[in-house]
Amino acid sequence: MPNWRASVMWVPMIAGACGAVNAPGGIDASASLAASCAALGASAADQSVQLHLDGDATKPFAAHCSADLRTYLPLEGPNMSSYPVGGCSTLAASATVGVTTTWQMVRFDAVMHAIDTSDYMFATSAGGTHESSGNGAFIHDYQSMPFGSGRSCVDGTAQTVAIIDLTGTHFALAAAQTWAADGFSATTAPQITTQRTKATIVATGFPVGASPCAANADYYTVNGGTCLQLDYVP
Secondary structure (H helix, E strand, O other): OOOOOOOOOOOOOOOOOOOOOOOOHOOHHHOOOOOHHHHHHHHHHOOOOEEHHHHOOEEEEEEOOOOOOOEEEEEEOOOEEEEOOOOOEEEEEOOOOOOEEEEEEEEEEOOOEEEOOOOOOEEEEEEOEEEEOOOOOOOEEHHHHHHHHHOOOOOOOOEEEEEEOOOOOOEOOOOOOOEEEEEEEOEEEEOOOOOOOOEEEEEEEOEEEEEEEOOOOOOOOOOOOEEEEEEOOO
16 A cells, blocks of 8 residues: 655644734733723833824824823823912912812813813812902812813902913814803803814803803812813814
């Protein structure tokens, strides 16, 4: 009988044929179009990364991932929120100036396309403002102020209470974004540039809280919320 010999052909394994392909830095290549730090996973903790809004390759943006994988937008320009002293507001105990909060980064909700104005992870507050209003019905010491928000208590006088500058972030204030004026004789007049990347928030009232959240959602400008809507800018 013929002496048959078994023939074995070795086929090299192709990387990624069975398992994940790893991108530089140890991040799974399937996450290379991730929209959030959470989608990148643990290797992104405390790292500056590039994300893509809604996983769209044409919408990249720079972000910073916190240790717990929350997504933050680094800010280049000046961003502040405040409560100037005057009228029914005075200096809080031991404060030498009214409260001002400045922001180096803001938390971004990639699903809602909105800034969480209440996240102070990369913010610095100085000073303090004491308010007693409503014939003593509301008494509070302000040690910080939510992003894009501010407060005033000088009757009939307009005051600049917040500045927003999103230059370099690939985002702008959403076309439909508005500010609520909560309080007595309260008005607010956001001054927004044509590109909608910068805004100056002016408030008048006795007292008044100017907030990007819905009317009465943060009546005393204490809590903030995920309410400052953004649009992508190429």
